[in-house]
Amino acid sequence: MGMPFKAHLSGQRIFACSKCGVHLAYYEDIVSKSFQGRHGRAYLFDSVVNVSVGEKENRTLITGLHSVADIQCNVCHSTLGWKYLEAFEESQKYKENKFIIERVKMMKEDGWV
Numbered sequence: 001m002g003m004p005f006k007a008h009l010s011g012q013r014i015f016a017c018s019k020c021g022v023h024l025a026y027y028e029d030i031v032s033k034s035f036q037g038r039h040g041r042a043y044l045f046d047s048v049v050n051v052s053v054g055e056k057e058n059r060t061l062i063t064g065l066h067s068v069a070d071i072q073c074n075v076c077h078s079t080l081g082w083k084y085l086e087a088f089e090e091s092q093k094y095k096e097n098k099f100i101i102e103r104v105k106m107m108k109e110d111g112w113v
Helices: 090-095
Strands: 014-017 023-026 030-037 040-045 051-061 064-073 079-087 099-102 106-108
Touching: 023 099, 030 099, 051 079, 064 090, 079 090
Parallel strands: none
Antiparallel strands: 014 023, 014 106, 030 040, 040 099, 051 064, 064 079, 079 099
């Protein structure tokens, strides 16, 4: 099987994988910057590109029990964060089908401020 297709985002404020530089998400797709990942701060995104979704598992996170799946970069295969598949508490349903990317796992392409 060959390399997966790499999406190339265009615009001025794009996040990329900090390890290999492949595009991941637009700044405009951030839902929240107040999340916590395994290695520190994380952002919640509406959509991301160039990632693979792993196996579903239930995890107890700060906000309760969720079904999640880790996401990996399609190019360098580093784990970037996770996708929320299901939230079991009504107040957390807004997270479903959204993505967490840890801040240390991404960079701002072209160093925008």
